[in-house]
Amino acid sequence: MKSKGVVERVEPIIERELEPVGIDVVDVQYKNQAGRWVLQVFIDKPGGVDLDTCQQASEIIGRALDWEDPIPHSYVLEVSSPGLDRVLKKDKDFERFTGKKVTVKVREPINNQKNFKGLLLGLRDGKIMVDLGDRILEVPRTEALQVRLVAEI
Numbered sequence: 001m002k003s004k005g006v007v008e009r010v011e012p013i014i015e016r017e018l019e020p021v022g023i024d025v026v027d028v029q030y031k032n033q034a035g036r037w038v039l040q041v042f043i044d045k046p047g048g049v050d051l052d053t054c055q056q057a058s059e060i061i062g063r064a065l066d067w068e069d070p071i072p073h074s075y076v077l078e079v080s081s082p083g084l085d086r087v088l089k090k091d092k093d094f095e096r097f098t099g100k101k102v103t104v105k106v107r108e109p110i111n112n113q114k115n116f117k118g119l120l121l122g123l124r125d126g127k128i129m130v131d132l133g134d135r136i137l138e139v140p141r142t143e144a145l146q147v148r149l150v151a152e153i
Contacts, residue, residue, distance in 0.1 A: 006030040006039070009070045014041060017064045022046070023057050026082045027089060030075075037075035039065075042082040049081040084151035091123060094147075098122040101150035104130055107143045117150065 011028045018025060026042040043049055043057050058079040065071065088094055088102065097120055104116045116137055121129035128144055130137040 003030045006071055010039065010065065013064055013068055013070065014061050017060050018043065018057055021056065021060065023053065024092070026086060026093070030071075037071075037073065038078055039071070039075050040078045040080070042080060042086070044082060044086075054079045054081070084149065084153070086149050088120075088147040088149065094120065094123045094128065097149060101152065102130060103146075103148050103150060104128065104137065104139060105145040105147075106139055107145055110137070110139075120147075 007028050007030050010030075011025065014028060015025045022045050024044045026044050027040075028042075029038075029040040031038055031040075041057070041061060043053070045053060058077060061079065062077055065077070088097060100120055102118065102120045104118075106114050106116070108114075110116075116130060116132060118130040118132040118137060121131055121136070123129065123141075124138075127138045127140050128147060130139070
């Protein structure tokens with residue numbers, strides 16, 4: 001079974017189950033690690049994620065996936081916070097973190113550069129807008145390989 005197919009099948013189930021308790025699904029990954037399949041679910045919520053939140057989410061996800069059984073073989077479920085340098089993927093991520101520092105990796109070079117760092121201005125007409133200080137970078141979402149928060153401690 002392809003990893004992408006599993007993620008496409010389980011992510012809506014996980015989102016549906018966690019939304020009522022105020023937990024957002026940041027990312028879902030399914031991969032083979034050292035000969036075992038691992039379903040990684042990265043979560044967030046206003047105010048942050050602690051161990052109790054991860055445990056609560058793990059129990060909810062485990063029950064839902066056991067009931068619906070979308071993965072036909074054994075796997076390990078891991079639930080965690082996305083970390084301070086989380087990847088931004090969904091529209092609501094770009095809204096929530098507008099004004100924060102980000103790094104952007106693009107598919108094709110822009111002025112001979114593929115990596116940029118600046119202040120996230122949000123999404124506009126399908127483009128990621130980043131203030132680089134001397135200019136505004138506009139990157140179509142389809143051209144962005146990764147947008148990641150810069151950890152500020």
